[in-house]
Amino acid sequence: MSPHRPLAALTDQAQQAARVAAESAGVRVSDEASLAGFLEVEQLFNTVWLLPPGESAIPSELLRSISHAGCNVTAARDQTGRLVGAAAAIVSPKSASMYSLIAGVLPGISDRGVGFALKQHQRAWGLARDLTEMTWTFDPLVSRNARFNLTKLGASAGEYAVDFYGPMQGEMNANDESDRLVAVWPLTSAQSTACSENRQAPIDGPSYGPSDVLGVGPDGDPVLVMAAGALWCRVPTDIVALRGQNPQLAAEWRRSIRSIFTDVFASGHIARGVSRDGWYRLAPGGTA
Structure with missing residues (x-):
């Protein structure tokens, strides 16, 4: 070299x-x-x-x-x-x-x-x-x-x-x-x-109140929230298992997440991290 x-x-x-x-x-x-x-x-x-x-x-x-x-x-x-x-x-x-x-x-x-x-x-x-x-x-x-x-x-x-x-x-x-x-x-x-070098910045799920919730998921719990200057979107913890157990519910999750991400990306947000419990951090474009 x-x-x-x-x-x-x-x-x-x-x-x-x-x-x-x-x-x-x-x-x-x-x-x-x-x-x-x-x-x-x-x-x-x-x-x-x-x-x-x-x-x-x-x-x-x-x-x-x-x-x-x-x-x-x-x-x-x-x-x-x-x-x-x-x-x-x-x-x-x-x-x-x-x-x-x-x-x-x-x-x-x-x-x-x-x-x-x-x-x-x-x-x-x-x-x-x-x-x-x-x-x-x-x-x-x-x-x-x-x-x-x-x-x-x-x-x-x-x-x-x-x-x-x-x-x-x-x-x-x-x-x-x-x-x-x-x-x-x-x-x-x-x-x-x-x-x-395993020096990743930790990504923790959002802390939010009722007024921060922008949408609920197929399971009835919050799926899109605004917190700490970013949007957060939640996905299932194990979609592979869910597909086998309840294909209809898995399909509902697909449609829900498709709609959210399509709209959020169109508004200029970018997915920049995911928490252990399945929350995507969607920051405005150019934001770390």
């Missing part, structure tokens, strides 16, 4: 942060380049998304093509060599941005920090290639993923895409409409750097 590259110092920081994250999670994170590895990654994603036989989240042939094109396929393996997490990203043409196609961690180990280690490896990979931004989409109703993206990593979201993928199969999606938020992760920002 040339010491004269503009992003050289930040790349060094990102690579060190990625090493620390991997060690903390007890995994070895590396770029995947073998056909056998791509087959393992395909199976891992199918397991994570609970897909039926014959369905694939992303085929191994496509993963091989992504890698061969010089884009990113990342694998995380535990001390026994077992694949426990993976991610894939492509480079956006004629820009300094990369686009994350998919990332997943085996069920049962999501609290170990494997997903965080994968993303920090991708951040370092991008910075080493003079890329300064990563984007991806995620389901706004899955509060755990939302908190990881917007609080743990330091990304933000200001775009709501209705039924982005069309109908989706598998137990996890339960044939729900595939609405997505578009996450934007500035790889060079002070916030992303702090987050990479």
